[in-house]
Amino acid sequence: MALLFRWLVRLAGAMLVLSVLVVGSVYWLASRSLPDYNADVVVPNLKRPVEIVRDNANVPHILGTKDEDVFFGLGFAHAQDRLWQMTTLRRTAQGRLSEVFGAQTLDVDKLMRRFDIYALSVASFEALDENTQLALTSYAAGVNARLDQINSEALGRGAPEMFLFNAPMAPWRPADSIAIVKLMAMQMSGHLDAEVIRARTSLALPDADRLRDILPDAPGTGVAALPRYAALFPDVPKFAQTEPYTSHPLSPFKRIAFAGASNAWAAAPSRSASGGTLLANDPHLSFTAPTIWYLARLELEAGGVIGATIPGVPAILSGRSNDLGWGITSSYLDDQDVYIEELNPANREEYRTPDGFKKFRTRASIITVKDQDPVTLTLRWTDNGPVLPGSHYNLASITPPGTVAAVNWTVLSQRDTTMQAAIDLMNAKTVAAGIEATSLFIAPSQNLTLVDRQNIAMKTIGAAPKRDPKHQSQGRLPSPGWIQTNRWQGMLPYSSNPGFVAPAGGILGNTNNKMIDRPFPNHISFEWGDTQRVQRWQRLMQSRQVHTRDSFIEAQLDTVSFTARSLLPLVGAELWFTGEAAPANTPEALRQQALELLAGWSGEMNEHLPEPLIYASWIRALQSRLIQDELGPLAEEFTQVEPLFIERVFRDVEGASAWCDVFQSAPIETCADMARLALDDALLEISQKYGSGLETLRWGDAHQATQDHPVLGDVPLLRYFVNIRQSTSGGDNTLMRGRTKGTGPDPFQNVHGAGYRGVYDFADPDSSVFVSSTGQSGHFLSRHYDDLAQLWRRGEYIPMSLDQELARAASVGVTLLIPQAQ
Known part of the structure; x- marks a missing residue:
């Protein structure tokens, strides 16, 4: 027995030593790719020395003599810190994810190949001016210099993920940066999804009033009546079913609820306590670890610029110089149209045009798939754009037999000068110069908020399609592609894009709200990203005569929900303070307790409070009850609460209270009945997941920011190292926006919000x-x-300073890039 015990001890000791050795080896291999920020590095293709000073937050201050050298330094810094992210972004744009990840990303690759954005990016490089081409070429050389260093010094393949996946890093090309900008445009656009949802809902709801309820227009002048989708395409089955929408974390295609959002506001000197202009900006995108944003300072010949970049792109996209600040918000400009293309019954390689049948433009594309045979894809294009598969956003459900769907989109330009606009903007010194510089911006369309030392302005930038006034669906529904008046007639002039310069009130801003009301076809958009946050923003801006940097920060971090304040009195109108006291531990008692908490609540979506969770669960359950019987399976597409819909129903706008009656049941339900039943549903769900003690609930437990690694985020054990989960305040409709997931077992997870915040004070x-x-x-x-x-x-x-000495004083390292001797 003693001998057995000794051998067991020895075996256990050996296992422990082996485990330590394995863990130590893995750590050593992974840590090899950690960059040394204190180093002198001799690099090729650099003409003059470049210094990269990293302040105590690891923000690189890139100092060089010429702009081309500074862009080289930015490429080197991006590759030091975000090489894996750059690899996956480029592979996504190229449609080459499956070479690394296998069949799980094949659908993403097929879609990206059909859009062909990488080939369009290669062509677009030739459309850029010499200065922009030099910037992109120098940036690519900087990235490649880091790759050379990794290879020559065996620096762990540059990133830990490179050991887990066989993802050789090809040299960076100038077109790669253009492709990443196009990729971000894809992520920020949702009009294609909106057209399909509107068409599918139109088929399910023949009553136009009910369609306006569930898909309401932003407040303002009403939109002219549209034809029913069934009138355009009578052969579409009324309740056509397709596979549910799914999306890989690396896919750039987002539902319209997550297609892009943001906040930006500015104050003129007359509304600033310090007498200088103010600007705040927080662009919203899907959360990832690391975030898509990378902070940097570039010392250009025209002066220093500092702000947010995207790894792979050599430009400050939101930031400031000494003279000019700029911020971006999604404009929601309608830059996509879906077309139904009729096939020639006698030759399915042809499609109908205004001038008769015409052959598709076709090209074969081979996708290499890890551990599987290659897949050959035939790409097809019509005059209106690429032909898409029926699975994309459930296009098959609205495509009649004998037709295919194609999409026209400004991002598909092969003369895309967006990169040139971004470079020129960094050199602008005034609001007027900034507006002029961005005239070449194509996609993604943005609202650009600008401030210089004296003036403030906002301008919608990006190409706006010119549509015929006789367009059958005004771009709101898929339309017949063979009818000439449905086709794009070119692009509108940049001067016609909305612009606001030096407003009399001294304040301007955008929360993705409807910002202009013009008749079609000069309308900009029928789909807007916000009708709620703007209400709170107006109150905060107008509640003070003058603003400061701190008041702008306070607004940026505001968590009061105008939506909760406006909906709760409506929804609970017949429930507040009514009825006798209920026996303890009954559903009625729990309902009364919930109502009591909500009655005293300010509407603040604070992570430490229970009321936001009760409110969010109630309104979510209410919308689900209201739409389930009318929409059936289609109700699953409406994962986000639409406040205007709830308001229309409970105010009975144009008979909208009809949604409250379950037409499949004999009794006639009232809206008060539905509100009560929905509250009980919500409280039951809450008690099952979080417990029945309402006072102990925390909104932050449900509303965790899910900044997850897009590839390793679901891997057991590893996910605890790579994912960043945090309890957060805010919600769908607060200025500090935390968009909830809306689906699955954790529908209130915070998955989309401000990955970057900046506040600029020009005093x-x-x-x-x-x-x-x-x-x-x-x-x-x-x-x-x-x-x-x-x-x-x-x-x-953290400080956003262009002071070089301040950066050096607490730097975490200084990297000196030295030109290689010729």
Whole structure:
């Protein structure tokens, strides 16, 4: 027995030693790719030395003599910190994810090949001016210099993920940066999804009033009546079913609820306590670890610029110089149209045009798939754009027999000069120069908010399609592609894009709200991203005569829900303070307790309070009850609460209270009945998941920011190292927006919000501040992987200074790039 015990001890000791050796080896291999920020590096293709000073938040200050050298330095810094992210972004744009990840990303690759954005990006490089081409070429050389260093010094393949996946990193090309901009345009656009949803809902709801209820227009002048989709295409089955929409984390195609959002507002000197202009900006995108944003400062020949970049793109997309600040918000400009193309019954390789049948443009494309045979895809294009598969956004459900769907989209330009506009903007010194510089911006369309030392302005930038006034669906529904008046007639002039310069009130801003009301075809959009946050923003802006940097920060971090304040009195009108006291531990008692809590609630979506969870669960359950019988399976597409719909129903606008009656049941249900039943549904769901003690609930437990690694986020054990989960305040309709997931077992997870926040004060520019939601590094062993995450969660910022000495004083390292001797 003693001998057995000794051998068991020895075996256990050996296992322990082996485990330590394995863990140590893995750590050593992974840590090899951690960059050394204190180093002199001799690099090829650089003409003059470049210094990269990293401040104590690991923000690189890139100092060089010429712009081309600075862009080289930015490429080197991006590749030091975000190489894996750049790899996956480029592979996504190229449609080459399956080479690394196998069949699980094949659908994404097929779609990307059909859009062909990489080939369009290669062609677009030739449309750029010499200065922009030099910037892209120099940036690519900087990325490649880091790749050379990784290979020559055996630096762990550049990122830990490179050991887990066989993903050789090809040299970076100038077109790669253009492709990533196009990729971001894809992520920010939702009109294709909106057209399909509207068509499917139109088929399910023959009553036009009910269609306006569930898909309401933003408040303002009404939209002219549209034809029913069934009138355009009578052969579409009324309740056609397709596979449910799914999306891989690396897919750029988002539902319209997650297609892009943002906040930006500015104050003129007359509305600023310090007498200088103010600007706040927080663009919203899907959360990832690391965030898509990377903070950087570039010392260009025209002066220093600092702000947010996207790894792979050599430009400050939201930031400031000494003279000009700029911020971006999604404009929701309608830059997509879906077309139904009729096939020639005698030759399915042809489609109908206004001039008769015409052959598709076709090209074979081979997709290499890991551990499987290659897949050959035939790409087809019509005059209106690429032909898409029926699975994309459930297009098959609205495509009649004998037809296919195609899409026209401004991002499909092969003369895309967006990159040139972004480079020129960094050199602008005034609002007028900034507006002029962005005239070449194509996609993604944005609202650009600008401030210089004296003026403020907002301009919609991006190409706007010119549509015929006789367009059958005004671009709101898929339309017959063979009818000439449905086709695009070119692009509208940049001067026709909405613009606001030096407003009399001294304040302007955008929360993706409807910003202009013009008749079709000069309408800009029928789909807008916000009808709620703007109400709170107006109140905060107008409640003060003058503003400060801190008041702008306070607005940026505001968590009061105008929606909750406006809907709860309507929904609970017949439930508040009514009825006798209910026996303890009964559903009625729990309902009364919930109503009592909500009655005293201010509408603040604070992570530590129970009321936001009760409210959000109630309104979500209410919408589900209202639409389930009318829409059937289609109701599953409406995962986000539409406040205007709830308001129309409970105010009985145009008979909208009809939604409250379950037409499949004999009794006639009232809206009060539905509100009561929905509250009981919500409280039951809450008690099952979080417990029945309502006072102990925390909104933050349900509303966790899910900044997950797009590839390793679901891998057991690893996910605890690579995912960044945090309890957060805010909600769908607060200025500090935290868009909820809307589906699955955790529908209130915060999955989409401000990955970057910046507030710029031109009375004292170096007192400006910014922050990102994770950290600068994409390496999960780096202390800079998540060091900004807690600051971001608490609503704190770091200095946004162009002071070189301040950056050096507390730097975490200085990298000197030295030209290789010729």
